[in-house]
Amino acid sequence: MKRVLTALFISVLAITMVRAHPAYADWWVGNSQTSAYGIMADISTPSSAPYLEESGESNWVSTDGPYWLQAGWRYYDGYSNARPYVEYNTAGDYDLTEYGTQSWDTSKNYMVYAGLVNDWGAAIDYVFKQGIDDIGDPPRGVIAYSEVHESSNNELDTWFEDVYWKSSGSTWYVFNQDNFRDDEPYAVQEVQYYEYRTYGP
Amino acid sequence: MKRIYIIATIIVALAGIVSMSFVLTPSDIMIGQRASGHGNGLSMEEMGQEDIINDLTARLRERGVPVVFVQMIKDDRMAPPIVVKFVLQSSSESDQVAPEDPIYSNVVGHVVNLAQKRGLQAGAIGVTILNTKGEVLSSTTRVTQEKEDISSRFDQPYELDNDTVATLLRQRLPLYGMSLQKIEVSLDDDGTRWAIVDIRVPDIEVANAGIASFMWKTRITIEELNLDEKTQTAIYQINLSTPDGEPLLKYVNDLQLGRESWWQVDELDKNWFPHPPLEE
Numbered sequence: 001m002k003r004v005l006t007a008l009f010i011s012v013l014a015i016t017m018v019r020a021h022p023a024y025a026d027w028w029v030g031n032s033q034t035s036a037y038g039i040m041a042d043i044s045t046p047s048s049a050p051y052l053e054e055s056g057e058s059n060w061v062s063t064d065g066p067y068w069l070q071a072g073w074r075y076y077d078g079y080s081n082a083r084p085y086v087e088y089n090t091a092g093d094y095d096l097t098e099y100g101t102q103s104w105d106t107s108k109n110y111m112v113y114a115g116l117v118n119d120w121g122a123a124i125d126y127v128f129k130q131g132i133d134d135i136g137d138p139p140r141g142v143i144a145y146s147e148v149h150e151s152s153n154n155e156l157d158t159w160f161e162d163v164y165w166k167s168s169g170s171t172w173y174v175f176n177q178d179n180f181r182d183d184e185p186y187a188v189q190e191v192q193y194y195e196y197r198t199y200g201p
Numbered sequence: 202m203k204r205i206y207i208i209a210t211i212i213v214a215l216a217g218i219v220s221m222s223f224v225l226t227p228s229d230i231m232i233g234q235r236a237s238g239h240g241n242g243l244s245m246e247e248m249g250q251e252d253i254i255n256d257l258t259a260r261l262r263e264r265g266v267p268v269v270f271v272q273m274i275k276d277d278r279m280a281p282p283i284v285v286k287f288v289l290q291s292s293s294e295s296d297q298v299a300p301e302d303p304i305y306s307n308v309v310g311h312v313v314n315l316a317q318k319r320g321l322q323a324g325a326i327g328v329t330i331l332n333t334k335g336e337v338l339s340s341t342t343r344v345t346q347e348k349e350d351i352s353s354r355f356d357q358p359y360e361l362d363n364d365t366v367a368t369l370l371r372q373r374l375p376l377y378g379m380s381l382q383k384i385e386v387s388l389d390d391d392g393t394r395w396a397i398v399d400i401r402v403p404d405i406e407v408a409n410a411g412i413a414s415f416m417w418k419t420r421i422t423i424e425e426l427n428l429d430e431k432t433q434t435a436i437y438q439i440n441l442s443t444p445d446g447e448p449l450l451k452y453v454n455d456l457q458l459g460r461e462s463w464w465q466v467d468e469l470d471k472n473w474f475p476h477p478p479l480e481e
Contacts, residue, residue, distance in 0.1 A: 077417065091338045151418075
């Protein structure tokens with residue numbers, strides 16, 4: 001009887017874990033700050049192209065939702081290199097623009113920041129790319145995550161360094177909150193709140 | 202209506218002034234300026250600002266884009282120091298854009314890029330979308346991109362005709378349980394090749410089961426066909442709807458500019474593009 005119950009428990013647990021990530025799924029790992037006027041981070045690419053079973057991965061800084069502005073790099077099946085991008089969603093208007101490539105084993109600075117009068121902007125390597133209104137007033141939650149799309153066999157190995165949040169007074173501070181998120185089979189190697197590696201599976 | 206347009210003009214002008222606040226200061230890590238601008242050819246002064254505005258307005262309206270007005274604003278923080286601002290009229294009566302609005306916004310970028318090839322000097326594009334009450338739904342600004350000349354990547358004249366390209370797409374596009382209704386391949390008046398793909402699904406569950414794989418596999422397929430078969434599809438659109446014609450997704454990808462724009466119902470799976478976790 002004990003064996004039957006144990007087997008039943010394990011089965012239920014396994015089914016639950018499978019249902020936690022259906023076939024069409026994303027995994028998110030990294031750290032966040034609950035209230036800020038901006039975020040920036042130096043986000044690196046791995047030393048070589050990661051293995052992708054399907055779809056791909058993105059590594060970014062972003063405001064939280066439901067409407068957002070995001071900047072980072074992504075790598076999908078069929079790409080030769082990682083590609084920096086800026087993406088937004090406001091009022092159901094979605095848009096994503098890629099800006100060139102990012103070589104393997106290199107780092108770029110990605111930034112999303114609040115400007116004047118509820119405006120938000122995104123920059124790559126300190127060069128303004130896009131600005132947007134109507135995604136919500138600051139302060140907002142800000143996030144520096146890796147996101148793996150569709151397959152938990154996709155390899156992840158990304159460093160986030162010098163992760164800053166911006167105050168209302170336009171001063172940048174290193175992340176100082178422990179809001180680390182693991183998402184099995186992906187995890188965070190925590191060095192500091194503002195320096196960490198996302199990896200898996 | 203005139204009052205709404207005046208108010209919208211003021212809003213857009215103010216947004217244009219305040220949205221570029223990124224002066225580099227020692228205590229504030231901010232934004233530098235992009236490197237030098239584009240192209241040779243006629244300067245704005247030589248072409249005439251009014252002529253440029255009229256030209257852009259006409260080209261967009263010919264493509265069905267509901268332009269309210271176009272203006273050009275000097276902004277020394279941009280390179281070149283000109284922002285071309287477009288105000289578009291949405292059919293939406295609510296606080297959400299209509300399905301076709303992101304498509305229009307994407308077409309604006311395409312038309313401006315073509316104008317740059319003809320000598321337009323512009324450092325950035327602004328697009329504001331108004332609902333039927335004159336309220337701002339979306340207001341964005343983007344630097345114009347330094348892209349290789351269109352002709353060097355999607356060479357003209359084309360080796361294949363539109364029907365052949367449509368056939369190849371029909372044969373190769375993976376559907377993941379969805380139904381292909383129609384593929385239309387055509388050339389813009391500037392020669393850009395477009396492919397419009399209409400897909401039907403019986404319900405949202407079928408759409409969600411296949412949409413993520415369909416979206417990234419479609420891109421790969423079109424880019425592989427461009428490379429291997431010289432199909433030279435520069436822009437493709439995907440329209441996903443139910444049997445009743447209810448739109449679920451309206452999407453456009455300008456492969457020349459590396460820009461995707463879309464609208465989707467909220468219930469449609471979002472895991473085919475990067476996004477913050479929904480619960481946070």
